Amino acid sequence: MATESVEILDLDGVNRALTRIAHEIIEKNKGVEDLVVIGIRTGGAYLGEQIQQRINEIESVTVPFGSIDITMYRDDLASRGHLAVGQTDIRFNLDGKRVVLVDDVLFTGRTIRAAMDAVMDLGRPESIQLAILIDRGHRELPIRPDYIGRNLPTARNEQIKVDFDEQNIPRAIHLLKS
Amino acid sequence: MNFNPKHILGIKDLSTAQIHFILDSAASFKEINSRQIKKVPTLRGKTIVNLFFEASTRTRTSFEIAGKRLSADTINISASSSSVVKGETLEDTAKNIEAMHPDIIVMRHSASGACDYLAQRLKCSIINAGDGTHEHPSQALLDAFTIRQHKGKIEGLTVTIAGDITHSRVVRSNIYCLNKLGAKVRVAGPRTMLPPGLEKLGCEVFTDLRAAIRDVDCIMMLRIQRERQGKTLIPSLREYARFYGLNPDNIKLAKPDVIVLHPGPMNRGVEISSLVADGPHNVILDQVENGVAVRMALLYLVSGGESVQNA
Numbered sequence A: 001m002a003t004e005s006v007e008i009l010d011l012d013g014v015n016r017a018l019t020r021i022a023h024e025i026i027e028k029n030k031g032v033e034d035l036v037v038i039g040i041r042t043g044g045a046y047l048g049e050q051i052q053q054r055i056n057e058i059e060s061v062t063v064p065f066g067s068i069d070i071t072m073y074r075d076d077l078a079s080r081g082h083l084a085v086g087q088t089d090i091r092f093n094l095d096g097k098r099v100v101l102v103d104d105v106l107f108t109g110r111t112i113r114a115a116m117d118a119v120m121d122l123g124r125p126e127s128i129q130l131a132i133l134i135d136r137g138h139r140e141l142p143i144r145p146d147y148i149g150r151n152l153p154t155a156r157n158e159q160i161k162v163d164f165d166e167q168n169i170p171r172a173i174h175l176l177k178s
Numbered sequence B: 001m002n003f004n005p006k007h008i009l010g011i012k013d014l015s016t017a018q019i020h021f022i023l024d025s026a027a028s029f030k031e032i033n034s035r036q037i038k039k040v041p042t043l044r045g046k047t048i049v050n051l052f053f054e055a056s057t058r059t060r061t062s063f064e065i066a067g068k069r070l071s072a073d074t075i076n077i078s079a080s081s082s083s084v085v086k087g088e089t090l091e092d093t094a095k096n097i098e099a100m101h102p103d104i105i106v107m108r109h110s111a112s113g114a115c116d117y118l119a120q121r122l123k124c125s126i127i128n129a130g131d132g133t134h135e136h137p138s139q140a141l142l143d144a145f146t147i148r149q150h151k152g153k154i155e156g157l158t159v160t161i162a163g164d165i166t167h168s169r170v171v172r173s174n175i176y177c178l179n180k181l182g183a184k185v186r187v188a189g190p191r192t193m194l195p196p197g198l199e200k201l202g203c204e205v206f207t208d209l210r211a212a213i214r215d216v217d218c219i220m221m222l223r224i225q226r227e228r229q230g231k232t233l234i235p236s237l238r239e240y241a242r243f244y245g246l247n248p249d250n251i252k253l254a255k256p257d258v259i260v261l262h263p264g265p266m267n268r269g270v271e272i273s274s275l276v277a278d279g280p281h282n283v284i285l286d287q288v289e290n291g292v293a294v295r296m297a298l299l300y301l302v303s304g305g306e307s308v309q310n311a
Helices: A011-028 A043-059 A110-122 B016-034 B058-069 B090-098 B114-119 B137-151 B169-180 B237-244 B284-303 B306-310
Strands: A004-009 A035-040 A065-068 A098-106 A127-135 A147-151 A159-164 A170-177 B047-052 B073-078 B104-109 B125-131 B158-162 B184-188 B204-206 B218-221 B259-261
Touching: A004 A011, A004 A147, A011 A043, A011 A127, A011 A147, A011 A170, A035 A043, A035 A110, A043 A065, A043 A098, A043 A127, A043 A159, A043 A170, A065 A110, A098 A110, A098 A159, A110 A127, A127 A159, A127 A170, B016 B137, B016 B169, B016 B284, B047 B058, B047 B090, B058 B073, B058 B104, B058 B125, B058 B137, B058 B284, B090 B104, B090 B114, B104 B114, B104 B284, B114 B125, B125 B137, B125 B284, B137 B169, B137 B218, B137 B259, B137 B284, B158 B169, B169 B184, B259 B284
Parallel strands: A035 A065, A035 A098, A098 A127, A127 A147, B047 B073, B047 B104, B104 B125, B158 B184, B158 B218, B184 B204, B218 B259
Antiparallel strands: A004 A170, A159 A170
C-alpha cells in the first residue's frame, strides 16, 4: 500500500510553534522561578532542549533541562515484547520545582501517564505541566496538555512523523496516511 | 536490535551484538541505583525465585536487590533450609516451585549443566547464577561492564585471569565474553590448576604470573577455592601467595593504568595483597555496584514479551 505524506508544519512553522510555547510557559508561570524542562526521550527530549534554549534567550537565564526515558514505566511491556531501555538524565533535584514535560506527539496519553510516574519517582515537584508539539487526539486517559503547538484531528491508522536533522533540531512534521 | 531471550544460561550462546546490547541496557538501569527512590515499576507483579543450592552472599543479594528495584517479588530459597536436605531430587524441587507460578528462577547449583537441565523441563525463565565449573554469565557481564566503564572499550585490550583456572566458572564465562568483545585473554596459574586444552577456548596460557601480567590492561584475580579441593594442588597458601599473589611489586610489570578485578570473596594475603586490593588500581567495589545494574538488565530482558510467546 502506498503511503501518502502530507506536510503539517515546515521548518518555520515548527520554530514559530516552539517560540510561542516558550512565551506561553513564561507567561503562565509569571517568570521562570523554580521552572525546569524535562523532555521525554527521544523526540520530546530534542524538542525540550529547543524550548529550554528559547526560554533562556527570552529571560536571559539558564533553566535546568533533563531528559527522561519511560520504557521502565510502560504498561504494555509484556504485549509489546522487548523494548530497549534508554537512559534518564536529570541532574537536579525536582522537589518543589515546576516541571514542564515536553513530548512531540500526544496520542493516547499513556506515555504521559508513564512519564508522570517516572517524574514522581525522582522527587516531589510543585506541579507538572505538559507541552506538546502536535495533539492528534484519541486520548485513552484523562490527560490534557497546557501548551499545544498544533491541534491536528487524525484517524487512528494515520501516523505523525517528526523529522529531526543530524543535530537533532526539528525540521518538519508530516502526516502519513496509508 | 531485537533481543528477547527466554533464558540466560551462559555466555557461550550469546552473540557479540547481544552482549553489547545487555551492557547498554545495564547502563540505563545503573542510573536507578543512585536515585533517592531506588525503584521502578517495570517488573511489577512478576515473581522471581532465587534458588541457591550453593552458598552465595554477593550474587544472591545482588539478584535480590536487582529484582526488588524493578518491583518484582523476590523469594530466596537456599539448600540448607530446603527439602534438598531431605532427599528431594533437583527436578522435583524445581517442579514444586514451578507449580507456584514464578516468572523467573535464578539458580546456582554445584553441578555443571544443572540450569540447562531445568531450562528444558520448566516453563519459566531460568537465569544461571553459577553452575558447577561451567558458567557464571552475570559475573562475566558485570566484569565486562566494569572494564568498559574504566577503559571506554574492550576491543583490543589484553586481560589476564590468574588463579585456580580449573575450578572456576568465572574464567570460562569470562573467556567467552572477552573473546567475543575483541579482547585478548591470558590465563595464569600453577600447572595443577590449569586444565588441559585450555588454549582451545581462545587464550594464552602462562605458568609464570610475572610473564602473564606484563603490559596488560586488566588483571582479574581468582579466589583460591579452599572448599572445592583438598590441599593437594598447591604445597601451601604461603607458597602460592609468593608465586601467584598479586602485590605492589609485580603489578608494576603491567601497564601503569592497569585495573585489578576480583569476583570475590577475596583471600587477602593469598591471591591478592591488601595493598593491591585497596590500592589505586582496584575496581573491585565497582564490580559489585555494576553487578546490580547488569542483573536488572538480565531480569528485564528475559521478562519482555512473555505474553506474546504464550499467546
